[in-house]
Amino acid sequence: MEIKKISENKKHFLDLLLLADEQESMIDKYLERGELFALYDDGLKSVCVVTQESDDICELKNIATYEKWHGHGYGSKLLRHIFAYYKDRYKTMLVGTGAVPKSLRFYQKNGFEISHRIKNFFTDNYDHPMFEDGVQLVDMVYLSKAL
């Protein structure tokens, strides 16, 4: 298994990025300024993008694993890699997600704690209603982890 930091042709990974954030115009807001990591294990399995939000704070903007490979530990391995990669640069990592139990569980299992909520983030910022596990995404739930 190998995790690479990708600096060029980031749009090459759009198919994976769209699994976590289905509107390309929203991905365009963070992909260039963010740092992109790709996990390979006999081929590409997962990606994630991290941005700088202040001197002390970074934010995980996108993380996705190909559907066929969900539940094989790749997402958690990528998180462990970026925690180590950023621990000397930032104090805190944030992540925002829909109020969907499966997603919250994934982050909590990996050491994030619920921090705050941005009301109507998904309905205000996306051009169409979005659903996950049959639940409409409305508020953004922020979680944070001390690095």
Ligand SMILES: CC(C)(COP(=O)(O)OP(=O)(O)OC[C@H]1O[C@@H](n2cnc3c(N)ncnc32)[C@H](O)[C@@H]1OP(=O)(O)O)[C@@H](O)C(=O)NCCC(=O)NCCS
């Ligand atoms: C969330 C995601 C990145 C996790 O990646 P992964 O490689 O499956 O991660 P791991 O195998 O390390 O962890 C699996 C855990 O993720 C959670 N999870 C969230 N969505 C899941 C899904 N669709 N399928 C399986 N597990 C999922 C479960 O809690 C699972 O824990 P469990 O094995 O104890 O049940 C992946 O499911 C994914 O790409 N989902 C679609 C994109 C997305 O929604 N990304 C943003 C999440 S807010």
